[in-house]
Amino acid sequence: MKASSFGSTDAPLRRRGRTLAEEAVNNLTARIREGQLRPGDKLPTESEIMATLGVSRTVVREALSRLQASGLVETRHGIGTFVLAPPAPETPSPFRIDPSAMVTAMDVLAMLEFRVSVEAEAAGLAASRRTDAQLEEIRRALEELKRTATSGDDAVGSDFAFHLAIARATGNRYFSEMLGHLGSAVIPRGRLHVSPAEREQYMERLNFEHDSIYDAIERGDAEGAKAAMRMHLTTSRERLRKASAAAAG
Numbered sequence: 001m002k003a004s005s006f007g008s009t010d011a012p013l014r015r016r017g018r019t020l021a022e023e024a025v026n027n028l029t030a031r032i033r034e035g036q037l038r039p040g041d042k043l044p045t046e047s048e049i050m051a052t053l054g055v056s057r058t059v060v061r062e063a064l065s066r067l068q069a070s071g072l073v074e075t076r077h078g079i080g081t082f083v084l085a086p087p088a089p090e091t092p093s094p095f096r097i098d099p100s101a102m103v104t105a106m107d108v109l110a111m112l113e114f115r116v117s118v119e120a121e122a123a124g125l126a127a128s129r130r131t132d133a134q135l136e137e138i139r140r141a142l143e144e145l146k147r148t149a150t151s152g153d154d155a156v157g158s159d160f161a162f163h164l165a166i167a168r169a170t171g172n173r174y175f176s177e178m179l180g181h182l183g184s185a186v187i188p189r190g191r192l193h194v195s196p197a198e199r200e201q202y203m204e205r206l207n208f209e210h211d212s213i214y215d216a217i218e219r220g221d222a223e224g225a226k227a228a229m230r231m232h233l234t235t236s237r238e239r240l241r242k243a244s245a246a247a248a249g
Helices: 020-033 046-053 057-069 105-129 132-151 156-168 173-186 196-218 222-248
Strands: 073-076 080-083
Touching: 020 046, 020 057, 046 057, 057 073, 057 156, 057 173, 105 156, 105 173, 105 196, 105 222, 132 156, 132 196, 156 173, 156 196, 196 222
Parallel strands: none
Antiparallel strands: 073 080
């Protein structure tokens, strides 16, 4: 087992019709497929990947979560992330949801419906099980989400990071692996076009929904956290449904 590095010849990632997380996934996957990163190798640290690929920590964490969900790597908490050996040919392919297949509003509406049941339970477990460090990670993600949304920057990545931090706080890796596999394509705000006149009210509502989730997790209220997450995702689905209906009409 050895720690691997990317070397010094890599240029920072640039958008080419895909998200930065997808670019990072493709970059790391290529290195694994080409043998530059071999089974048992330890991946560089998050900070090293950030510096080499020119992306944020949020992007790196999403990329690693998606690689883990794909069975290419595993994260050993407190030690690092390691490349896994490819499965034997006779091993059945695991269940997959292809995030790139979510191309229509109806696809995203269906995904939001699916997320309600999964993430509401995740929020309840996070409220019951979260550590102080995990709560701090959720709080930082929430603050970054508010900052990017207020400044007018693309808040999809920070929105996803908030939900992923909650999934991690469940202590059950399947929640974070599933969400990590789906990636930020499941965040519907990128499909909503809010007018300047509506933006302030829209942001106030979103902040209220996210604050309600965080507050319930902070006070250890499992049922309250479930209800807050369910309300948030159900309301998000309704917002997208109305926007899609208006666009079609």
